[in-house]
Amino acid sequence: MGDLWEGLSEAFRLLVTLDTDLVEITLRSLQVTLSALVIGSAIALPLAAFLAVRRFRWRRAVIAVLNALMGLPPVVVGLLVYVLLSRSGPFGVLGLLFTPTAMIIAQVIIIVPLIASIAHQSLRDLWSEYHDLLISMNVSQAQKMRTLLWDARRALLTAALAGFGRAIGEVGAIMIVGGNIDNATRVLTTAIALETGRGDFALALGLGIILIGLAITVNLAIHWLSRTEAEGRW
């Protein structure tokens, strides 16, 4: 209990004093995660709509693989991205290893299957409802996809928030590709891992509480902005 109280008071102190290190790593956490979320959603949502609307030979296999990849081990993703971006790797010339960009790439790989799978389930249900109508209206495949994405936007927000939750709490992959470098690639999760390793449990707990608060705040803000609980006009 002592560590917990110390953690709470440490979190309070860090917040009240607007600790510069805390502000920096919090902003970096948000920058990396939100960038990954935007890029990941831009890939995953059209992919989910495509899988809902289009019938092709390997469709079921692709969906099964996508579902399986939801449980992709982040450490393995980190290792893979590390190998690709390391000096001797195929993209080593870009010099991206141990930068926030490398962390974003790793997070995108982790969250795309998650967002796409959840989104696909919602879009598949909506497509079964809309199928006859949109076929009878003779709309193009692209128009069908756009219609589904727009009309299912609230369910898709849930998919995106699941991706955000996974990304903001991720540590294994970004530790490997980011290196947890002070003032460069340190984020809240890697800082927590570092402070725990150092034995500074109070600070680690304090950072953990701030991380949870941040995740909840962003979720609430997105819900509020999109008025998911408001009276629906659709």
Add this chain to the structure above:
Amino acid sequence: MTLFPLKLQAALSARRGKVLVGPIDLELEGVGATVVIGPNGSGKTTLLRMIHGAARLTSGEISWACDEARARRAQAFVFQRPVMLRRTVLDNLTYPLQMRGTARRHAAEQAEIWAKRVGLETMLDRAAHNLSGGEQQKLALARAMITAPSVLFLDEPTAALDGRATREVEEVLLEARAAGTRLILSTHDLGQARRLADDVVFLLQGRVLEHTQAREFFNVPQTAQAQAFLRGDIVE
């Protein structure tokens, strides 16, 4: 653009080896209202969907007087259970026009005209899913009519409606027919068939048993099954 005559030649639709409809030979001309009648399960919906192009033909041929893509653009379909887009009444009405590239402003003007025509002008901002069954069917009809289709398919459009809503829907259909829209609808409501039909297709077990002028069909049906159906007997 001439769409008719519409010809079905040995058109057949089957699923997993089971014949749903066909083989059907039928020729429809370009004016008036064709009513497809028959008992439940006779294949009315499948026949309409086949002609519309929404159900795949297993064999045979369906041909319009123009190319198929043109014919498809000139058609609209109203389903028995109206499918509402998860949008407002206004957005449901503007949707088909916007999908055809109509400017939003013009689409909104058309939507207001059609909403007024079916009595939904005070509900434009409401979610379509919150409308009653009758209102939803009127919205579906207006959404189909807003593109000014040459051919309008209706699959038992008033099956779930009360008398007043049925009358309102039929009034819109009669106006559309008078304005030159070709109606092809299915119903098992004989009264509605008498009120709307110019010609009748009597379907039983997926086959056309009769296709005649409405007056002739109701006064002197040729087949024993049609006579039994008109008497109100159970026909299988």
